[in-house]
Amino acid sequence: MNPGPRIQCVINGRAQELAPPPRRTLLQLLRDDLHLTGTKEGCNIGTCGACTVLVDGRAVLSCLFLGVQLDGRTVETIEAAAQDSDPLLDAFIEHDALQCGFCTPGQIMALRGLFRQHPQASAEEIRRAVDGNVCRCGAHLRIQAAALAARDGHRKGG
C-alpha cells in the first residue's frame, strides 16, 4: 500500500517517524508494523475492547483509530504497562482476573486509562471503564476485584 503523510509520534516512550498508509489503523500499525502484539485484535469493528491502548493518556480502541491521526500524539500499549510494572498486572495475577488472557491487555489498558485520569475512581467508574471490554471466559468479577485492589494499592503507596 502507498505510504501516507509523514507523522511524528511517541510510542511507548520512543519517538517514531512513520508514514502510515491512509487506511492503516493504529491496531495494525502496532501489531503488524511495530510487532507490538500484546495489543490484541478481538473484533476490528469497535465492539470488544481487546485492542484498547492509551493515546495521550486516554483509553481508545486502536481498531477505530487511524495511524494518520497520530501526529504529535503519545501512545502507550500493554508493553509499556509491563515495562513500568503497573500494579494492575500484579493485581490481575493475584486475583486470577484472567483465563485465556486474550482480552486481558485491553482490560488492563482500559483501567490504566481510568486511573491515569482518576486515581481514586469509584467502583461504579471502574465498572463503566471495562463494561465495553468483552471477556468471554467470564473473569468479570475478578477483573473488578483486581481493579479495586490496584486502586487501593495506589492509595497506600501514596
Next chain:
Amino acid sequence: MPRIVKQKIEFEGRIEERDVVIEGDDLPIWSADERFTVVGTPVLRVDGRDRVAGRAAYTADLQPAGMLHGLALRSPHAHARITRIETRRAERAPGVRAVLCHTNVPKIKWWNGMSWVFDPELRYVGDEVAVVVAEDAEAARDALDLLEVEYEVLPHVVDAEAAMRPGAVQVHPGGNVLGGAPEQYERGNVDQGLAQAEVTVELTVRTPDQLHHSMETHGSVVDWSAERLTVWDSTQHIFGVRRQVAAALGVPMDKVRVLSPFMGGGFGSKNGAGKYTVIAALASRALGRPVRIFFTRIEESQAAGKRPSSVQRIRLGARRDGTLTAVDYWGLSNVGAYRAIGTPLSGPPKELYACPNVRTDTASVFTHTGPAAAFRAPGYVEATVGLECAMEALADRLGMDPMDLRLRNFAEEDQVQQRPYSSKFLREAYQLGARGIGWARRSPTPSHPVRDGKTHRGIGMASQLWGGAGSPPAYAEVRLNVDGTAEVRIGTQDIGTGAKTALAQIAAEVLSLPVDRVTVALGDTDFPYSPLSAGSQTISSCGPAVRMAVEEARRHLIDAAASVLEAAPTDVKLTAGHLHVAGVPERKISIAELTGRMGNFTITGRGFRGANPSDVTIRTWGAQFAEVEVDTETGGVTVLKIAACHDVGRVINPLQYTSQIHGGVIQGLGFGLSEDHVTDPETGNVLDVGFDAYAVPRLSAVPEIEALAVNIPDPVANNLGVKGVGEPPIIPTAAAIANAIANAIGVRITDLPITPMKVLRALGRVE
C-alpha cells in the same frame, strides 16, 4: 506388555464402546485423607505474567518472516451452486499471490465426508467459496471484491421443524436427520406411567443458537516451505489437527508438527482442524512462504460453530407425593449444514432422576445455517432447561418445595447402564448451594401472573449432571535438570482453563518442589500424546499421567539417593525437596545436590493414564441457585446472585476452580437472558455480527457469584480422585434463572433468552 480391552467410554454426553490399551498397573489412588502442600492450594497461574504482560504469543500473534495473509470469500446464499468463478482479476491485483477455489484445488473430503474443502455446492451463508492469499490483510480483502462468481440459487430450509416435514428441501442426500433417523430410548412403559400419574405437567421449551465467540478467533499460521509442515493453530486438540491435516494432505504424520502454546479460548468450537488450516497449508506449499488465515469477528459469527438451537417438549407424570411415574421427552437440535455427532439432548431426561418409565425421542437436524459445534456441555445445557423447568413446574403444581421434589426422585444409580455411580455428592451440593442462596427465604410461586408494574424477587434452582471422568490415552514425560528443576512435557493444551498450572501442581507435589521449580511444556505434538481439551477431561485425563511420570522420576531419585546415603531405598524419604534416611534426618541430600552430582545423567519419568473402572459410571454433579428481581413494568430481569456448588471430585486448585465456576455461570447467564444468534428465515443471513447485536454479558450484568465446592475425591475415578470442572458450571445456570423468574412473577417463560419483551408478553402487558 500392552493389552487391548473393550471399554465403555463417556465423552461429551455420549457413551461408546472403544478399544482401550492397558499398559500396566496404575498408581494407587490418592486417598481422601492424603495431606498435600501444593495440591488443593490456590497457586497463581504459572503463565499469568506472560498473559497479563502481553508477551504470551498466541497463534494470532505469530508473524514468521515472509508470512502471507489469506481471507475467504463466503457464500451470500443459504443454498446455491457456483456456476462460474472468474479469479483472474483478483489474481492480478496488487499484493495478491494466489486464489484458491474448487476449480484449482483438488477435492479434499471435509465435514466427515459430507462435503469438500472447496465444494461448489454451498449450504449456508458463510460457506467457503474461495480464499485469496496476499502480502497483507487489506490486499486480500480488496481482492475479494474482484472475484466474479455466479451462483445458481437453490431452495433452502433454516428451521429445524420445517426441515423435519415431509417434502422439505434436503440439505444432504441422506436426508435432514443426522444418522438417518431420530434417536429413541425407552425404559419401562411411559404410556402406563402417564396413566398412573396423579399430576402431569407439560412444557414446550425453546433455546437459541449460542455463539462461542472466543476472543481469539479461529485461525492457523502454517509454514510448509520446508519438508516438515508446521502448523500453529488456535486449537483445543493439537493431535487431532495433526491427524486431520496429515490425512487431508496425504502427508505422513511425522512430517506434521502442530503447536498451540497459548490459546485464546475455544469452548468446544476448536475441537479439530478448520478448512483454514488445510487451505493455509496448500497455499504455503505452493508459494513457499508461511500463510496466516484467521477469521474476522464477522466470520466468527457465521462460520465458527454454535450451540445449536433446540425445541423441546417434555411431559412429567407424578404421584401426589411427588414420585415420578413418567418422563416423556422430545427434542430437536438444529445442527446447521454440517455436523458429525448428534446433540445429546436425551442425557439429562434419561438419567438425572429416578423414574421407571422414561422415553426420549431426539433428532439432530440439518438446515442451511452455520454448522454447529460442541459448546461447553453440548445438549445438556439445553435439555437441563427443559427438564429442570418442568420439575419446578411440577413442584408448583404439587405445592411442594422444588428441592424436596428433587430429593424425592434422587437417582441412586445409573438407570441407563444399570450400574452404580463411582460417587455422587449431589445431596451435599444441594445443601451447600441452598445455604448459599438462603433457600429457606423462598416464597411459594404466585398462582397468578404478577403484573402490578412493581419489582418482584424470586428464587429458583437447577441440578447438573455431566461426565468429566476423562479416560486414556494420555501420556506425560518428566526430566530433572542438573540444578534440580523439573520439566514436564505433555501434548495437551491450556485453552485458558489453567491446565498448565494444575499439572505443575501435581508434579510439584510428588517431587516436593516449589511450583516455580517445575515447568510444564505443552501445546506441541512433539510431546507425548494427549486428548482434546474438551469434555471436562484435561485434568482427569492428563493429571494422572503426569503424576505417574513424576512418581517414576521420584523412584529413580530415591534409588540414586539411597546409594549416596548408603541406605536401603525403602528407608529413603523425599520431603521438602530433600531426600533423607527415615529416622536419621541429618543424613540427607537435596534434589539439586543429587542431580548436580549426577551431572548430565538425567533422571526421567514416563507416565500414562490408566483405564477407568469398568463397573461404575463416573459423573460430575452440581446444583445452582439463582435469585432474581423482575421489573414487571419494563420486563427487565436483574440476576442478584448465583450460588453454585459442584461435585467434581478433588479440587486441585481452588482459585482456578472458582474461575471456572464464574466462567460457566456467566456464559449460562448470557444463554438465559441475552445471547441470541438470529438467522433470517427468508435469506439465511446471520443478523448479529460481532458483539453489537449479539449480547454477551458485560460486567454490569454479572451478579454476585458464590462458588462452592463439595471437594470430596472420587474413590475410584483415577489415581488423583479428580473429575473435570470445565463444563458442569454452565449446565444449570439458565434453568435456575428461568425458575427464579417464574417464582417471582407466577408465569413460566421457557423461550430463551428471556428478554424484557418476552417477560412483558408473558405477563400480558404487551401483545
